Amino acid sequence: MNILVCIKQVPDMESRFKVNGTGDWYDEADLAYRMNEYDEYAVEQAVQLKEQLGNQPEITVLSIGADRVGEALKKALAMGCDKAVQVQDSDSARKDPWQIANIISAYAADKNFDVIFTGMQSQDRGSAQVGVTVAEILGHNCASTLVGFEYADGVVTAKRELEGGVKSVVKVPVPALVTCQLGLNVPRYPTLPNIMKAKKKELQLVPVASLLKEEAATGTEKLYPPVKSGGGIVLEGDLADVADRLLGILKEKTTVMK
Amino acid sequence: MKALLVCEQREGKLLDTSYELVAFAERLGAEVSLVLVGKEAQAPKITGKLYLADADKYGEYNPELHKHIVVAAVLKENPDYIIFPHSSYGWDLAPRVAATLRVGQVSEVVNIVDGKFEVSLCNGKLRRTVAPKAARAVLTVQAGAFNYTGQLSGAPQVEAIEISQGSSPLQFVGYEPAEKKEVDLGRAEIIVSAGRGVGKKENVAVIADLAKAFGGELGASRPVVDAGWVGHSHQVGTTGQTVSPKLYVACGISGAIQHLAGMKKSDFIVAINKDKEAPISEAADVMVVADVLALAPVLAEKLRAA
Ligand SMILES: Cc1cc2nc3c(=O)[nH]c(=O)nc-3n(C[C@H](O)[C@H](O)[C@H](O)COP(=O)(O)OP(=O)(O)OC[C@H]3O[C@@H](n4cnc5c(N)ncnc54)[C@H](O)[C@@H]3O)c2cc1C
Numbered sequence: 093m094n095i096l097v098c099i100k101q102v103p104d105m106e107s108r109f110k111v112n113g114t115g116d117w118y119d120e121a122d123l124a125y126r127m128n129e130y131d132e133y134a135v136e137q138a139v140q141l142k143e144q145l146g147n148q149p150e151i152t153v154l155s156i157g158a159d160r161v162g163e164a165l166k167k168a169l170a171m172g173c174d175k176a177v178q179v180q181d182s183d184s185a186r187k188d189p190w191q192i193a194n195i196i197s198a199y200a201a202d203k204n205f206d207v208i209f210t211g212m213q214s215q216d217r218g219s220a221q222v223g224v225t226v227a228e229i230l231g232h233n234c235a236s237t238l239v240g241f242e243y244a245d246g247v248v249t250a251k252r253e254l255e256g257g258v259k260s261v262v263k264v265p266v267p268a269l270v271t272c273q274l275g276l277n278v279p280r281y282p283t284l285p286n287i288m289k290a291k292k293k294e295l296q297l298v299p300v301a302s303l304l305k306e307e308a309a310t311g312t313e314k315l316y317p318p319v320k321s322g323g324g325i326v327l328e329g330d331l332a333d334v335a336d337r338l339l340g341i342l343k344e345k346t347t348v349m350k
Numbered sequence: 351m352k353a354l355l356v357c358e359q360r361e362g363k364l365l366d367t368s369y370e371l372v373a374f375a376e377r378l379g380a381e382v383s384l385v386l387v388g389k390e391a392q393a394p395k396i397t398g399k400l401y402l403a404d405a406d407k408y409g410e411y412n413p414e415l416h417k418h419i420v421v422a423a424v425l426k427e428n429p430d431y432i433i434f435p436h437s438s439y440g441w442d443l444a445p446r447v448a449a450t451l452r453v454g455q456v457s458e459v460v461n462i463v464d465g466k467f468e469v470s471l472c473n474g475k476l477r478r479t480v481a482p483k484a485a486r487a488v489l490t491v492q493a494g495a496f497n498y499t500g501q502l503s504g505a506p507q508v509e510a511i512e513i514s515q516g517s518s519p520l521q522f523v524g525y526e527p528a529e530k531k532e533v534d535l536g537r538a539e540i541i542v543s544a545g546r547g548v549g550k551k552e553n554v555a556v557i558a559d560l561a562k563a564f565g566g567e568l569g570a571s572r573p574v575v576d577a578g579w580v581g582h583s584h585q586v587g588t589t590g591q592t593v594s595p596k597l598y599v600a601c602g603i604s605g606a607i608q609h610l611a612g613m614k615k616s617d618f619i620v621a622i623n624k625d626k627e628a629p630i631s632e633a634a635d636v637m638v639v640a641d642v643l644a645l646a647p648v649l650a651e652k653l654r655a656a
Pocket of ligand 1: 106212213274544545546547548570571572573574585586587588589590591601602603604605606607608609612622623624625628640641642643
């Protein structure tokens with residue numbers, strides 16, 4: 093069996109975000125980057141599937157981006173992936189989901205992956221398009237938003253999360269692509285020996301121009317901070333003082349503090 | 351301008367998201383037609399043309415078949431926009447339709463600004479306007495962003511839709527109902543919720559104690575539930591419960607769009623967060639910039655003394 097995991101590197105969401113000079117993306121300087129949370133579940137599930145199948149399958153992990161994505165790839169290798177592919181693109185933020193999906197599909201087209209794992213969305217863009225679109229382009233079966241994954245005899249049994257705590261169960265024959273949601277599993281921490289081993293694993297570099305043949309289907313016009321609707325009060329400072337002021341406000345403005 | 355709205359039903363019931371699409375199309379100023387895999391009895395109560403594919407024949411949810419049905423409706427209707435709810439149904443189906451038609455998709459639209467589609471970026475810390483490059487595009491619309499206030503009185507003009515594809519390799523096995531409820535947050539007057547910012551399971555007790563001091567119930571954001579720190583019935587948000595208490599206190603919660611969707615109708619919102627810029631500040635009436643683990647015991651103490 094042959095497994096592909098697609099991961100993205102995203103800024104830590106607790107960062108302070110500023111709009112860049114051209115007004116069409118956030119300023120990437122001074123941000124701390126990490127693996128997209130949803131993709132951590134994807135990597136973990138791929139490694140669990142490999143373990144279930146007696147460590148036979150080979151897992152390729154792929155990321156598109158500037159050289160810093162090497163860090164996220166190394167983490168995936170240390171978690172148990174076998175080889176990494178960096179599609180070199182210092183301008184990946186300006187590619188739309190259609191182009192990103194086409195880059196991945198172009199890479200995967202001739203490699204006979206049986207199962208492809210992606211996150212359900214990225215934390216920065218949140219478009220929730222890339223995984224499903226890759227499946228569509230490759231003609232693979234697909235199930236999205238997995239909170240449960242089982243595999244037996246060429247069939248993935250996927251538990252999909254719907255709204256309000258309801259789930260649906262679908263059987264998806266391979267070749268299949270699944271997108272992973274929060275709560276699917278608990279991603280492992282790479283151990284020191286595995287981090288050392290990961291350093292020896294293959295990292296293949298592929299220029300984006302060799303894979304991308306499609307124009308963008310959508311474009312960013314403008315970026316801006318959200319308009320504050322509440323005009324809310326901000327309280328800061330000494331804890332006891334803040335607590336008193338808060339309780340004062342609640343007494344004045346709500347009916348719950350009798 | 352024409353919009354084809356992809357309505358959603360589950361287990362024989364039309365979902366309210368279908369009406370949110372109508373509200374969105376009204377904002378766009380588009381002429382509306384609808385498509386539904388379901389039964390005529392579930393048709394939205396509005397006027398317009400409804401392309402109906404029979405649920406008995408095409409199944410509860412089979413993305414392959416539903417994709418062909420929507421595409422068949424697109425070919426008949428020739429719309430500028432094909433619009434889905436940004437729900438487990440919409441985000442699974444929309445990219446399939448967009449790829450088949452080879453058109454662009456804009457996901458999770460929250461607003462329309464100068465004819466462009468506004469979406470949220472970086473967990474709500476930024477906003478972005480996106481424009482499709484071609485005349486035709488697929489859109490998904492954020493739940494709760496557009497409310498339908500019109501009357502539910504019309505009856506659509508139904509046209510049956512059939513496709514030649516009868517089966518698909520995907521097999522729908524069934525639904526699993528939500529876990530049984532430990533708490534009914536829907537009726538609580540005060541909810542104090544713990545987010546990932548509380549750090550670890552043991553610290554949830556600090557927030558639970560604050561909830562008790564307020565005489566309210568304990569709520570939670572999703573990561574707290576996923577980590578098993580509290581049961582699912584405490585979860586507030588699109589995949590948890592929608593609540594509207596008199597007071598909502600969000601402790602260590604960033605204010606992701608899916609959490610906001612579940613609690614923004616609360617009468618009064620207090621956020622306690624060490625990050626002043628956290629998107630929850632947008633919704634909060636009072637934003638307390640503090641370490642919640644340090645503040646919560648002080649606040650609980652004062653509430654008990656009062
Ligand atoms: C399809 C889908 C459905 C979803 N459904 C839901 C849902 O129903 N409900 C839901 O909540 N989420 C849902 N989510 C997840 C959602 O996108 C966010 O991931 C989640 O709400 C984040 O939870 P959080 O705010 O607790 O954690 P984080 O986003 O990690 O935020 C933690 C916050 O705590 C603050 N903090 C850290 N330490 C402290 C401290 N000591 N004192 C004070 N503040 C501190 C940080 O500044 C930060 O703002 C869904 C996601 C998807 C994709």
